[in-house]
Structures are given as C-alpha cells and as structure tokens.
Amino acid sequence: MIRPLLSGDLPRSRVLALLLVVILICLAFAPFLFPGVRTVDTAARICIFIVLVASYDLLLGYGGIVSFAHTMFFGMGAYGVALTSTHMGRGFDALAIGSISGAALAAVLALLIGLFSLRVRAIFFAMITLAVASAVAVLVSQLSGLTGGEDGLTFKTPRELGPAFKFGKETFDGTLFGIKLNGKLLTYYLIFGGSALLFLALLRVVNSPFGRVLQAIRENDFRAEAIGYRVVYYRVTATCLSAAIAALSGSLYAIWLRYVGPDTTLSMTIMIDILLMVVIGGMGTIYGAVIGATLFVLAQNYLQNLMGVLSGMTEGLPLLPELLSPDRWLLWLGVLFILSVYFFPSGVVGRLRGQR
Amino acid sequence: MTTAPEHSPTMARSSVADRLAPYAPLMLVPVLAIAGLIAVQNPASWLTLTVSGLAMGMMIFLMASGLTLVFGLMDVINFGHGAFVSVGAFIGISVLLTLGHLTNAPSLGLNLLAILAAVLAAMAATAVMGWAFERVIVKPVYGNHLSQILVTMGGLIIAEQLIIVLWGPEEIYFTRPEALKGALTFGDAAIEKYRLVTVGVGLAVFTAMRFVLRRTKIGLIVRAGVQNGEMVAALGYRLRLVFIGVFIAGSALAGLGGVMWGLYQEVITAHMGNQAMILIFIVVIIGGLGSVEGCFIGALLVGLLQNYVAFVEPKLALVSNIALMVAILMWRPMGMIPVVKAK
Amino acid sequence: MTAPLLTTDDLTVRFGGHVAVDAVTCAFHAGELTAIVGPNGAGKTTYFNLISGQIPASAGRVMLNGQDISAASVSARTKAGIGRAFQMTNLFPDLTVLENVRLVVQAKARRGFNLWSVVTGHTDLMDQAEEILARVRLLDERNQIVSELSHGNQRKLEVALLIALDPLIYMFDEPTAGMSVDEAPVVLDLIADLKAQTDRTVLLVEHKMDVIRTLADRIIVLHNGALAADGAPAEVMASDIVQEAYMGRGLEGVLDHV
Amino acid sequence: MSDLPHTETIGDPILRIEGIYTNIAQYHILQGVDLNVPRGGVTMLLGRNGVGKTTTLRSVIGHWRAHRGRILFDGDDITRIPTANIARSGLGFVPEDMGIFADLTVEENMVLAAVSGPIDPARLDWIFQAFPPLKTFWTSEAGNLSGGQKQMLSIARAMIEERKLYLIDEPTKGLAPAIISTMARALKDLKDQGASILMVEQNFAVAKALGDTANVMDDGRVIWSGEMAELAGDPTLQEQLMGLSMEAK
Amino acid sequence: DIKIAHVYGKTGPFEAYAKQSHDGLMLGLEYATGGTMEVNGEKVVVIEKDTQLKPENGKALLEEAYGDDEVDLAIGPVSSGVALAMLPVAEEYEKLLIVEPAVADSITGSNWNRYIFRTSRNSSQDAVASAIALAGDNVHIATLAQDYAFGRDGIAAFREALAAQGHEIVHEEFAPTDTTDFTAAGERIFNAMKDLEGEKKLFIIWAGGGNPWAKINAMDPGRFGIEFAGVGNILAALKGFKDFAGMEGGTYYYYELPDNPVNDWLVKTHFERFDSPPDFFTAGGMAAGIAAVEAIRKAGSTDTEALITAMEGMEWETPKGTMQFRAEDHQALQPMYHFKLRVEDDVEWAIPELVRELSIDDLPIPVRN
Ligand SMILES: Nc1ncnc2c1ncn2[C@@H]1O[C@H](COP(=O)(O)OP(=O)(O)OP(=O)(O)O)[C@@H](O)[C@H]1O
Ligand SMILES: Nc1ncnc2c1ncn2[C@@H]1O[C@H](COP(=O)(O)OP(=O)(O)OP(=O)(O)O)[C@@H](O)[C@H]1O
C-alpha cells in the first residue's frame, strides 16, 4: 500500500525513514501535539515550503536547471489568490479560481521563458530567470494600485476558514482533546492535505520514466539528445511543471497568511532560502525537500528562542552573551550553513543514504 | 629522424566579419556614448552624464574585478564577495576617520595619502579574511556550485553580523576628504572630483590585472585547474597554492572596491556590499566569465547606460541593467569576451 | 542495385577558415559495412557529426531513405534511424551501467514522456537492457556506477548503447580503441553480426588494419576532409594515397604488424 | 619483431614499485603490485581491461594513494609526497583520458606543460615533426581537436621538457598508423636521451616493437615480468597471460 | 499582570531603529508609572517579539501575542509593510495595536480598522510640516523621491500641503528605490530649475540607503543657486549633513528642539543610561509607552472597548509635548518642528536649529480612512 503511494521510491535508510515518519506525524497532528498559534503557523509553513522546495528540486536536483524565478512563480500563485479574493470577495470559488489561474499563468510564463532561453547554456537560463524575476518584482512594486506595492495585499478568506467559525458543537461541544474546533484548524488541514497531495504527485513524477530522462539530461544532455530525447522539450516541461506546483504552494501560503507582499513571496532572500533548503536536504531526492524545509524553517523560527536560553546561561561570561544574544541569531544561522556542508556534503539525505 | 606524412588541411580565408568579431565589444562603449549624445541632446548634460557614468563603471569594475577572478576563473560562485566589499569599506573608512588631520586638510596630496592608507589597510584586512574564507569555507566545495552558494551565503551572513557586532548596527555617515568634495565645472557641465580619482584607480587596477594575467601562467593554471586539477598537479603545479593566492587577490580587490564604493556613497552599512552583488554578477556575466577586459567593458556599459536612461526616461532605469544583460547574452550567450566556457 | 539507405551530397563544414569536411558525396547501402579510414584529423568524426547532426553542415545534404534530414535535430535523426557510438567515451557517468542501457531502450520504446507511471513498472525495458548487457559481456557490472568502470569496459558500454538503440545506420567511431586483445573480439563479433541484418548499414571508423581487413566490404578514405578513395578493401589499401598519407610509406617501423 | 636496439638496463631501476595496495572508494583494486622500470629502458605494462594498469600508473603519480607498499623513484620514496612534487622530481605523465585542457588552446596547453620556463623552440620543432597537426592547430582550442590530435597533444605535453621517467597510458589508441610510427620514433629518441618509459599498451604489435621489458597484470597483481622479446616469442604464454594470443587475430 | 507585547524588527536592516524604539518604550512605561512599572496596582510586563522585518512573521507573532500570550495590547512595528500585514490580526482578535514607528499613511488610512492607534507620525505629517516650513512667495521647489508608493504618497501629500498655501512644485523627480548614481536625476532637476528666478529649493524624501543629498551636493547645485531642503533625520544620518549648513525643512524630533518636562527627563535619563542623546524612535517609543499607561489608567481596565473609548480623543504628554489621538482615524496629532541646520566643529553631526514649532493646529493633516 505504501510502496505505490511513494511511487516505489522508499527512503532506503532506516534513520531517514524514521525522521520522515516523525516529521509526518508531527505535521499531521501539529494542532493537537503543539497547540499554540505560533507552532501551528510554523507547521503550516513547513508543509508549504516542503512542496515549494520539492518543486524546485524537480528542476535543480533532477533536471540540473538553475532557475532564479521560482519565487516569482510562488508569488504568482499567492497573488492569484489574493487578487481574486479581494476582487471577487471572500469565498472558496475565489480561492479555487485564484489558485488555478495562478498556476496556469505560471506554467505559461515558464513555457515562454523556457522556449526562449533553455536552448542556450544553463547559465544563460539562470540569468534570464533572474532578469525576468527582478523585472516582475519591479512591476509589482510599481503597480501598487493593483498589487498594493511594497505593502502588499491583505484579504479575507471564506468565513469557514477564519478563527471565528466554530463547528462540531453538538457532537463534541466544539473541542477535541482540548483543541477548539474552528476555521483555523480547518485551514491548517486544508494546507496539510494540499501539500501532501502535491508532494506525492512530485514523488511520482520524479520516479516516472520522465523523471529518469531528466536525470539523464542532467548527467549528459549531449548524449541524451543523441539517444533520441529532445532535451529542450523535457527541460521546458520540467520547468512548467515545477512552476505550476510552486504557484500552487504559493496559493496555499496566501490562504494561510491571508496576506501577500513582495517580501513574503517574491523576494530574492526567499529564493536563496529555497536553494539552501534544497542543498541542506540533499539534491536530487524529493525527500531532501522534507528534511531541508523542516530544519530550515525551524531554525528560522526557533533558533532565536534557543539562543535566548543559551545567552541566559552564559550570563556573565565575556563576549559570549553578546554573540549568543538572540539578536545575533543570523550569525549562527550562517555558521549552521557552513557546518551543514561540512557534515552533509551531499545533503542530509545523501549522507543518511551513505553517499560521500 | 623521419617525419610524418605531409599534412595540409584545406584552409579557406575566414570572412571579414569573423576577424572583426573580437573587437566588437570594445566598440560598444563609444557607440553607446554616441547613442547617448543623440538621446540626451543637451551637450553639457551629456558630458556630465558620460564622465560620471564612466566613473561609476570604474567603481563597479573595482568591485567586480575580484569576482571575475574568483567566479570567472576559479568557477567559485562566491555570494560572500559582497561581504568583502563591506568589510573593506568599514576598515577603510574607519582608518580614514582616524586620519582626520589628513582628510580635513584641503590639500589633495594629504587627502590621497589618507585614502591610500585606508585602501592598504582594507586590502590587507580583506586579504587575510579571504585566506581564512578559502581555507575554512570554500576549500571543501570546489566544483560544487550549490554547496558553494550555501557556504558562501553562510560566510556572508557571518561577516555581516560580525560587522554589526564590531561597528554597531547604525549606518555610518561621513564626508569625503576636503579636496575631493564638490565638482569641477565647465560651463554647465560638472565633473565630480572624486569620480576622477576612481577613474584613475580603476584604470590602474585594470592594467595591473591584465599585465599579471597575460605575463604569468597564473591565469592558465587556474583555468586548467578548474577543468582538470589532477592533470595540472601531474604537470607539477601546486594548484592549492595558486587557488589560495588567486582567492586572496580577489578578496583584496573586493576590499579596494569597498573603500572606493564607501567613499562614493558617503554612508556605509553592513549590507552595502551584498546590495551591490546583483549588479556585480551581471557585469561579470556579460563581460564573459573570467575576462578582465570583458568585465571592464561591461562595467563601463552599465555605468553609462544607467545614466543615459535615467536622464532620458527615469522609469526605464529600473530595468536598464537587466535589459542590457539580456541583450548582450542574446548577442553572445557566453558573454562579450568569454575566457572560460561556463558550464 | 537497391536504393541507398544513406547518402551525403557535397556535405561540407567550415570551422572558421578550416574546411574540416570538404564536399563529401557518398552513398551507403543496406547490408554493407563501410570502413572509413584516414589520417588523424582527416574529418572522419566530423563527417559522423554532420550525419548525426551534432554539427550543422555549412553546405550539402544528408539523405536518409531518400528524405532530406539535413534540417532535423539530433534527436529527430536518431528517431529516424541514425545511431552512433562516440570516439570519446560519452556516457551517463553517475548512473549505473544498467540504467545507461535502460535509458536507451526506453527512448527506443518512446516512453520518455510518461510522467505518471512508476519506472520500475516497465519491466520489459529492464529485461531488454539486461539482455543487451549480456551480449557485450557487461552483465556482471550491471549495477556499477559508470564512472567507476575501467576504460575498456566504458568502451564496451559505449558500443552497448548503440546496439540497444538498434538504428538503421550504425556509426562506430574506433569502437575497439583501448580494448584488450581478449575484449576486442567480443565487440568485433557483434559488429560482424550486424552485417548479417540486411536492412541495416554499418559505418566503421578504425585505425586497426587487421580489423578493417576482416570486417570491411568497402573502404572509403578521407584526407584533409575530402573523399580521397572509395572501393573494395584490397585495392584501396594498396592505393598510393593510403600508403603515403595514412600508413606513411617510407617509415620503416612498427606498422606492418599493426 | 625487435630489431630495435636494446639499451642495456644499467644499475638499479629508476622506478621500483614494492608490493603496493591501492583502494578506490571501497574497492580493493591493487593487491600487491611489484614492478621495476630499468633505467633507460622501455617497460611495457600489459593485461586485460580492468586489471589495474591505469590504477598502477595513477598510484605512481599520486592520483590514487597506495595504502600499503612503497614506490621508489630514482632512489627516493615518493609514496606519500604530493603529486606536484612527484612530477617536478622528473616524471612525465600521459593519462589514459589524455587530460586535455579543452578550453585552452594547443599553445596554452603546451605552455603549461613547460613547467620550468619558456618552451625550448628546438624541442618544439622535434615534437612538431612527430605530430604535425599540433603545429597546424597551434592556436585553436584543444577541445576541438580530433581524437588522435588530442592524443598527440597529450603525449607532446609530456615530452616538451626532459624527464627522467615517462608514464604513458595507452598512447596509440586512436592514432593512425603513420603517426604511431612517428610517435614510436619520438619515444625512441627520448630513450636515446637516457629517459626511461613505463607504458601501458593494448596494441601488442606496438608493445612488441617498443618494449624492452614487459610486465603483465591480472586482477590487481603483476603475474609475469621479463624480457618483451620472450613474451612476444611465445604465443602460449600470451594465451595464458592475456587470454588470447596475438597471432590469432 | 498587564501584558504588553512589543512586536518589532529587532534584527535586520532596521536594527538600529528597533533598539531606539524599544528603549523609548521602556523609558515611557517607567516615566508614566513613576518608576513603579505598575498601573492600577497591576504589574506591567513587556514581551518582545522579533519580526525579522518579515510581514508574515509580524502576523504570526502578533497572533501568538494575542492568542497564546494573551497580552492586553501590542505595540510596534518598525516597518510599514509589516505593520499593514498586522492590522487585520488586531481586528480578528479584537485587541489593540498601537503602531509605532511605522509611517505609511494607509495604516491610519485605507487599511485602518478601529483597533489600530498610531503614536508615530504618518508621512503626510512630515510632508505637510516641511511644506509649511519651506513655502513662501518667490520660492521655487523641486522634489526628489523614490519611485514607489511611499515616495509618491509623500510627494503627493507635500504637493497638497503646498497647494493649500497656494504654491506648487516646479519639478517632480522620481528615481528607482535602489538608485546609487544620482547624476541623471540631478541634471534633470538642474535643467528644470536653472533658468528660474528667486529662491530655489530641492526637497528630498528618501528612505534607506543611496544618500542622494551628498551625491547631488557633489554636483555643486550652488552654481544654479539651488539649496537643499528635506524632512529631518536621525542622528546617524545627520552626521552626513555637515556640508549642508542652512538646509531647512520640517522634522519630527531632535532632542534639543522640544521644550517640556517629559523631554527634559528623557534627555537626562538617556544620557545617564546610554550616555548619548535620545533620537527619533526613542522619543516615539516613549510616546507610545506613555500612551499605553495613560489609556489603561483612564479606562480603569484593559478591556479593549473601554480602552478604545478612553483613547479616542485622548490627550497626553510626550517628549514632543502634548499629543492627541484623533477620534476619526486614531492618528496621533502632534507638533512638528521647522528647522535649519547649523554646523559646529566639535559636534559630530549637523544640528537642526529650531526656527519655529508647528503646533497641531498649524498642521492640516488630512483624514484618509
Ligand atoms: N568544433 C570544431 N571546431 C574547430 N575545428 C574542429 C572542430 N571539430 C573538429 N575540428 C577540426 O576538424 C578536423 C577533423 O576532426 P575529426 O575529429 O573529424 O578528425 P578525425 O578524422 O576523426 O581524426 P581522428 O582519427 O584523430 O579521430 C580536425 O583538424 C579538428 O581540429
Ligand atoms: N574511480 C573508480 N572507482 C571505483 N572503481 C574503479 C575506479 N576506477 C577504476 N576502478 C576499477 O578498478 C579496476 C582497474 O581499473 P583500471 O582502470 O586500472 O584498469 P585498466 O587495467 O587500466 O583497464 P583498461 O585496460 O580498460 O584501461 C577496474 O575493475 C575498475 O572497475
């Protein structure tokens, strides 16, 4: 039963399997295991970023294509939902239309960029995507009338997804294991379910003949062409696919935040974060996305608290508290990046699967 | 001693176009300048824009020159480059601020002396930092672009944070040495004094780099080493040493660029270097990876175009660099003067 | 005589001023093995590149079964039936030996664009791949990573990929270079078998005289990019051009034994 | 046939490999290779595909490291010193994959090969005579050379400066007969200059013609060594050592 | 206990502002509670939360503050983008958010909801103050600002304020936010102004790096008789203005400008504790702190509705003198200062000298919600 679900691509490492199961359980029952707005918010973000990173890994890890436009597609999905929700008014139809049109647009744009630049060298594509992405970012900040510019858009999702909406009153008087059954809970499971589906879909794609061809192209596109695979078509398809999925994850993000803005969805920093998550988790394995995203998001959200504790303990010592003060959390994030390469040169998954 | 059979591959004369091709990029600068004159019309403004554009180009070149070596030749994607620029700026400016008596004196000589001191200090510091960076951060990830991005990002963040720890989070504002304030004016045209300095420095660095790379085997060793390090070693070269050396040089250049940039901005922040990175990458790419000449021309083009566009149609200034890059890559996907075949 | 399977008309390519292949007009018939000889740099590999489309021709046409394929992409030509093995071993280094072959079989079966089925489900492809590995005696190495193979074995895999592709036009570029005396025959026998298939034609670039003597039905000589001789092995080998430009007449030395 | 003059092997061998074991990743590739290269001689290293010939050469130059045993070059132990130093102590290396710097021009490749200073024009002419195409394509990208031309370049790079010992891995693969003989000449010239050569060769005729002494390997060991002539003269020995007799094909 | 959450961008580019803001807040609470840190006999506890300048974090953290930590009201953040993302949360949880020091007009404008109060100035207030400070007959004013919502709104407000006094802008220049080379902008402005008669002023609104003043000044605008004008700036920035003696404009705060006991205490205490003068955001933070305490006192409880009624129209003392929450949009109306820069060698920065204080009544700040 599990095998087909995972498209026959098993973790191939006991530790990895264990990690994945733990993460799965934590995410699946987050609202009950760690009640609290912040924790659930973190869990939701992890779900979304897993998909986003996985979709990028399809491009980078499997296709060997470096793109800097992934946040752009992410943003298209997010803004899609935001715009429909603001203009069509709150409602599931708005969400659906927003997501779908966002994904469609992303795919089309990816198609154009791909056909235009994927024939040429890899770095050319990378640069073009960089160009388009920053152009779009500029556009978004310019069209502030439509997009809210730098300030972004705040919008309302259907009432059923808001904290105000309570349910299950009669059956178990509105609470389950002491957790209020409200719209926020529903939203979380919408996010979780959506992410899970998208993730499994990606897992299937990379284990399909298509996925293997992508790998081959990454290894040696010249020879791939010579044995009869039209490299451009495969690359373009991969690009569109990952763009569409990125857009969908963007939609989920927007639904969760009920807010979109350039810094949240389009910024170069997020692009870099995605890269880092891919590398930390391990390229060329969709499971890497799970590990990478989880670690990274957790670090971003809780490293500071951890350091707060540490600096508290090192009170009095010279310099240390200064360096450990929560305001210096970035410093240690940097250190983590470097250590992660030292200890996991081929990503956590690569390491666990016993490659160099 | 016997010789091989005669060997005479058929040679046709190559077309004129083929033989002119190498010089095309050089022509772009004057061409752009003339196009600028046509667009700007008012000659005084044109002169101002052109000179300052060239100077801006020089500053960009100074910051990018280090990256052509590290990214272009050594094929190391160094997101940390910006950190060297920032550190250079902070060290340099701090030195400058301590040399108040030299900088406040309205004597060009003394001011330049002060700047020289600042530059040397900055370059020394960034050189050392570069050495450490190479040993600790870059060494394990040669040949692996993504890990490079990861670790150099880490390095960048750490460096920026340390700057904040040492100098505090505030932006540091200051004013340039006395003799370098203001501008020389010809009629309505004004040419800032400081920009003239940057032109001088830029040209000096450019010629120096060209000389070293042409006269020594270093450039060759590095390029060969990137393709096949084993073979380079088997020929008898200590590749490690060369790489460290080049990386240090690149870092020191970034430091130099940092000081010049800081002096231009008259305000320095820990993030200033990183904010310039996209521009720097663009210049290195359109120049053609690893080509000092290309990087130089590319920088000048960027500097000029920015000014012309911003003058003629400010809205377009937002995307002028990007557009330039796309245009050039469409013309020459390898960049203007490719030295290394980017993978 | 039957219509040729493959013809090249005035096929030419210039690199800058250098004419690497110079108006080569030649026809190749089914069931025939043509050896292509010539000094290093004569243009043999480039000629192959022009036929299989890796390099666009500066002039001339390539016709397959009477259709002009000069404009077609590499992959299109491959699908049309032009297959080649490379002189510089050119494989998927980080994949296993089996996966390398499987990819070719999959391409042949046109299943590449199948996004939704799990690869391991396509057992028939696996079986074909293994069968081919058995033929080139690489079955034991099937799970090794290609970059870990010895040079000779990589050469064998190179050949295996072409066999797996099973094209109309087989183009071998020095298939036995670097193969030891006990391995070479395996490959040579495979090539000999191909001759038997009457609807295929084989182009073979080789520098080893003995190989050519035993296999070739016909020899064409390229010299400085141009077609210098074409005919039955015996007479071509005897011709002056071959003796001087290729064997290097007047050089006493090791050749007579090669 | 070996009418080529045999230089007597004088004194102690220039290269002495004493029971080296080399692992690559988890595989045990070399399992006790013993091998001597006499001074001023051409020593052949023969054997089936995948028996460890290349690995042996790579262990000498230091690309792989032997974890047991010693390698003595001209008297000193080079088992653990850095590749660059090994090379500078007088080794020329022609790798199996030719190790061409594809992005560099032929000229740049040669310039790099001349480690100890500018190229000696006389020696360059001598090389051009053996490998004329190098002259023709002096300024073009090495990556664009033909297979054989690459091979020539690779050999030429090793020969551009005098070395005590040349390690050459399958130099004749892809070379046209005419070039093979000029190369053979060039190698003999080297020999006459007093250099020694350790050469892996699959082309038995070439081996026979050039080799003074021969070593045959089989899975990770040298299983036979002696005079080349002896091996060449004895089909049954070839049969048992290398699976197939030359004369058969 | 009374729990107050301070949600702001502690880390990231605005770290410096953030620190000021927090110090100010704590000083404000201390001052307003007479050092007891108690209101109505209840202890005041401040919980810090770092948005890292990310809007999504701002949202999540505010939710956490209201939902998990159950704070009574929240204060912050530094950046407008973050603030705008946070506004709806307040409405959702029906709890107060006192915005400080984010400046975007729309916070108390189009995106406002009744749970939002703002103690910091909005960008119109800057603009209007400057307009009043600069306007005059036979004064020609050109503007330079960043080409995005913030810049354009600022200039728009400035334009209106000028128009209100029957003057207009002779040339409006907008440059990309990340501009580093201002030669082109400078040239365009010079060309537009050089042939005009009378006083010529260049009014610059610029947030963040780039430092256009220095760069255009290097082009020697003096030759066309063009002088600089602009909104005030923080101390760090004023260090860069030592070449700008005589520059005029309207500013939000400089520790020597206001004259009232609160400010005296602030300056004194700040020198004691941090031996440096207080700055923009210290003053702002303090104003917010005092406002919170006063409101709770006045309402007698921390019940949101009670607080709102208490605060609407509330007047309270701050380092900038008396402020007043305007009932319509909960924007704190406050005095601004018309300054002129003076340079002294022994002072690291250029000193804004008081020309005149612009009282609340002098400043017609439009209501935009
Ligand atoms: N892409 C290219 N650019 C420039 N010159 C090229 C290119 N490809 C091949 N050449 C030149 O064309 C000539 C023919 O090369 P080719 O590889 O066809 O020779 P070949 O007959 O295969 O020789 P060999 O037997 O050594 O493989 C060579 O001189 C080579 O330098
Ligand atoms: N990088 C590697 N990783 C793992 N195994 C390797 C690697 N390189 C070679 N081997 C293995 O080591 C053995 C010896 O390889 P080597 O290249 O030395 O053989 P060889 O004698 O040179 O063969 P050939 O005549 O084909 O070149 C082979 O079985 C090969 O599979």
Ligand SMILES: [Mg+2]
């Ligand atoms: Mg060839």
Ligand SMILES: [Mg+2]
């Ligand atoms: Mg070998």
